[in-house]
Amino acid sequence: MAGIAPLRARAVRVINILRALYPSAGRGETAGSDTRRPFQVMVATIISQRNRDEVTEKVSDALLRKADTPDKILKLGRAGIAKTIRSANFYKTKARHILEAARMVRDEFGGRMPRTREELMELPGVGGKTADIIMLVSHGAAVVPVDTHVQVVSQRLGWTTERDPEKIRADLHRLFEPKVRGYVNILLVEFGKEICRMHLPRCYACPVEKLCQYPNKTKPPARKAPR
Ligand code: SF4
CATH class of the missing domain: 1.10.340.30 (Hypothetical protein; domain 2)
Known part of the structure; x- marks a missing residue:
């Protein structure tokens, strides 16, 4: 991963924006898990x-x-x-x-x-x-579980060029300090469901668009002309 410092700064800005967007996404929570045992x-x-x-x-x-x-x-x-x-x-x-x-x-x-x-x-x-x-x-381990949302959103944002989840995990662990890692999965899952959707991201409504390196950003759907 070349040029880690600017990439890290950009990634932390994204995470801060997403934390403001999803304030209830707390550390240690992940989609689909509702118990700590x-x-x-x-x-x-x-x-x-x-x-x-x-x-x-x-x-x-x-x-x-x-x-x-x-x-x-x-x-x-x-x-x-x-x-x-x-x-x-x-x-x-x-x-x-x-x-x-x-x-x-x-x-x-x-x-x-x-x-x-x-x-x-x-x-x-x-x-x-x-x-x-x-x-x-x-x-409470400082890890980033890599599911489909984490994988796709991280690739689009330019945080990793890897395709293998274990290598993506290693890139994300290099990017984020341990105290931040606990938030990354839940934030990217929420963001991936709402805005950076798997099949068609809503780049035109994206709060981190300027920090994203995805080359195929989408435009708002054309409005039908009134008859
Ligand atoms: S600009 Fe588009 S591809 Fe990039 S993070 Fe936002 S929604 Fe995803």
Whole structure:
């Protein structure tokens, strides 16, 4: 990453503008996660993969009301989990991952969720993003979980030229001091849903347009002429 100082200054200005725009986006919160207990955060985050927030919230709540510990999940069984989360995308795979993760937590980690990113990533269904969400939400770690919104918005803003989420994560960690990292995911997710939309960004309504390097900025949609 060449010329890190000006890039860092620009990125911090963007984050400050977004913090003013989304004042309720606090440290340690991420989209789709509403609990700080690591096992529950893991379950909710596995369910959130390739799902809309409304579905994630409803389905996670339903499952966690029935079973919020590894033992209760194991008792519920794969069929019981699948039945409860069947309105989520890929519910059969997610049910298998949740069950196998619960079994691994019980049998290989003594019933306690692992506390390192590397160990978390040994659990079925837990990749780098999910591990980072658990580390951030449950342990207050200074990390930036890289989901689709973070990936696309960071690329458009010119913060990274990488495509691999692990390399984007490394670039973002170089860019932001630890005390700022906890805000980055939730701010970019909110911003990505509202303004820097995945398929068609609303650059004409963007408060950070002057700080963005995206070459294909959009213009306001043409208004239909009155008949
Ligand atoms: S100018 Fe457009 S591409 Fe750049 S951050 Fe704003 S909405 Fe996204």
